[in-house]
Amino acid sequence: MRSSNHLVGFLNFATFVASVPVLGGGIWLGSHADNTDCMRFLQWPLIIIGASIMVVSLAGFVGSCYRNTFLMYLYLWAMFFIISALVGFIIFAYAVTDKGSGQPVMNRVYLEYDLRDYSGWLEERVASRSYWSKISACIRDSHVCRKMGRSVGGAPEPAETFYLRKLSPIESGCCKPPTSCGFVYINETYWGYTGGLTGSDQDCLRWNNDQRQLCYGCDSCKAGVLASLKKSWRKVSVINIVILIILVLLYAVGCMAFRHNKRLDNDEPIGESRMEKARPSRMPF
Structure with a gap:
């Protein structure tokens, strides 16, 4: 022994x-x-x-x-x-x-994230106002959205190329508006208005082209964080x-x-x- x-x-x-x-x-x-x-x-x-x-x-x-x-x-x-x-x-x-998991969108490789797909203790903790202010500040200071930028011949990559990218949950949920809003792609973090919103999602109103705001206050951003935490x-x-x-x-x-x-x-x-x-x-x- x-x-x-x-x-x-x-x-x-x-x-x-x-x-x-x-x-x-x-x-x-x-x-x-x-x-x-x-x-x-x-x-x-x-x-x-x-x-x-x-x-x-x-x-x-x-x-x-x-x-x-x-x-x-x-x-x-x-x-x-x-x-x-x-x-x-x-x-x-x-x-x-x-x-909770990402939702596929037609003619897009990246997934969309909806906060309504998540529930329970983790969702309540992340979505709470006091805690989310710290998380959103962390995401903003990490410059994750700025790092998404790509150029082709000195110009932003075309929309067709962007739609084929496999974005992370935070990039998809926080750095761009939901696809259902019908915004027009200009570059990765700047989207044009078409004169009328086609989507009824409140995130369509929360989106802002200001690089300090973007969709950091959107439910899709919270859902993206939850998806990232789930993976981790x-x-x-x-x-x-x-x-x-x-x-x-x-x-x-x-x-x-x-x-x-x-x-x-x-x-x-x-x-x-x-x-x-x-x-x-x-x-x-």
Whole structure:
């Protein structure tokens, strides 16, 4: 059973090394997010998960290598709570992102996004006035719409080329008006009025060619953020599932190593006492 100690030590060391880029990624997001809330959805989970795995893996590595029963005991309890938290986070992530998706439009490659397709806790949080003001400011300061610009021979790309672009949810929802409004394409973020709106969507009235406004106040922009968050959360959930499988394996091997260490601790005094009884007594001279 000593091999179980070596195996759990090796696996915990590998997990400790793997937790470094997870923790570093969370710290990087925190230092490059300009203190805006639109990046904090992934910042703190990455930091907490990375730090927890790092500490617990280190405790498991030391406990298995030095056969420290107390450290292994703490390791198993901490691993149990981390596994439970990961299961809860995965279920929560899938529950709050189970609704909503982009809608195809005729003669367009990019999708349109409608806030009415989303509901639940995440939609209420993003669409709330206080929270949306921070998210929209973050999107505006990131200049995501300005980066959409392309030119062909010094002129903006033609409409036919723009319609064939695969835009991100935020680019489609925040940087242009909904297709149903019937605006005329001039460039990626500047659209002409036709004298009358063909769409009844309130976003048609919210659209503004002012580059500081665009469609940042539109429901389509909120829907685009929700679609982007859904995609990001699903990616994080897939990574968490892989981590969860590894942690369950570590937990099972750790239980074997803990029982082995505890058995050795209980057997050593008995073995020593038997040796002392078997050892011949010395003569008093």
